[in-house]
Amino acid sequence: MTLIAVSKTKPVSMIGEAMGEGILDFGENKPQELRDKYEVLPKDIRWHMIGNLQRNKVKYVVGRAVMIHSVGSLELAETIEKEAAKKGLRMPCLVEVNIAGEETKSGIAPEETEEFMRKLAGFEHLSVKGLMTIAPYVDDPEMNRVHFRSMRNLAVDIARKNIDNIMVNELSMGMTGDFEVAIEEGATMIRVGTGIFGERDYSL
Numbered sequence: 138m139t140l141i142a143v144s145k146t147k148p149v150s151m152i153g154e155a156m157g158e159g160i161l162d163f164g165e166n167k168p169q170e171l172r173d174k175y176e177v178l179p180k181d182i183r184w185h186m187i188g189n190l191q192r193n194k195v196k197y198v199v200g201r202a203v204m205i206h207s208v209g210s211l212e213l214a215e216t217i218e219k220e221a222a223k224k225g226l227r228m229p230c231l232v233e234v235n236i237a238g239e240e241t242k243s244g245i246a247p248e249e250t251e252e253f254m255r256k257l258a259g260f261e262h263l264s265v266k267g268l269m270t271i272a273p274y275v276d277d278p279e280m281n282r283v284h285f286r287s288m289r290n291l292a293v294d295i296a297r298k299n300i301d302n303i304m305v306n307e308l309s310m311g312m313t314g315d316f317e318v319a320i321e322e323g324a325t326m327i328r329v330g331t332g333i334f335g336e337r338d339y340s341l
């Protein structure tokens with residue numbers, strides 16, 4: 138199980154402190170912020186791109202992040218493929234699934250996920266490792282158990298298909314409010330921001 142410390146909006150000094158506690162996996166949701174922090178912080182940090190990624194910003198992330206968690210469209214996948222080819226590497230990625238079918242959220246519908254992954258199988262510079270979801274915002278984490286369980290079942294179903302060039306080993310799910318439930322339901326990566334760094338201040 139990998140704990141990703143979500144450091145978005147937080148200064149590099151706080152990331153340094155977290156490193157002192159032994160954390161090396163950090164998550165960012167803004168490409169430029171990831172790039173800027175990458176440039177000034179130690180290179181043994183493993184950066185995870187967890188947020189919505191616009192195609193014109195893919196260049197900031199490929200070659201810096203160890204994984205892009207938020208691949209939710211074919212267009213984005215194509216852009217990552219091209220950028221990774223240009224830089225001569227294979228970019229580890231997760232497919233973002235809109236597990237609860239929320240209108241406001243991006244991600245692939247669960248019933249379309251297998252077909253989407255079959256399309257990605259042809260991308261030589263993209264290395265699909267599994268699935269990611271951002272569960273609904275709920276007061277009671279138990280309410281998300283059903284969604285985490287559906288994610289796990291979806292991952293198992295797709296893994297059984299043995300699609301060439303596609304792995305479904307990683308399940309990135311669970312945040313500060315619901316990570317315990319996510320772990321119980323099979324998360325291999327949890328993304329915790331507030332629980333590690335405290336509330337975020339977006340007014341800065």
Ligand SMILES: *Cc1c(COP(=O)(O)O)cnc(C)c1O
Nearest residue numbers: 143166187312313328329330331
């Ligand atoms: C901000 C963010 C998190 C962390 O949220 P917390 O509730 O602060 O733990 C996790 N995943 C994604 C995609 C995020 O944008």
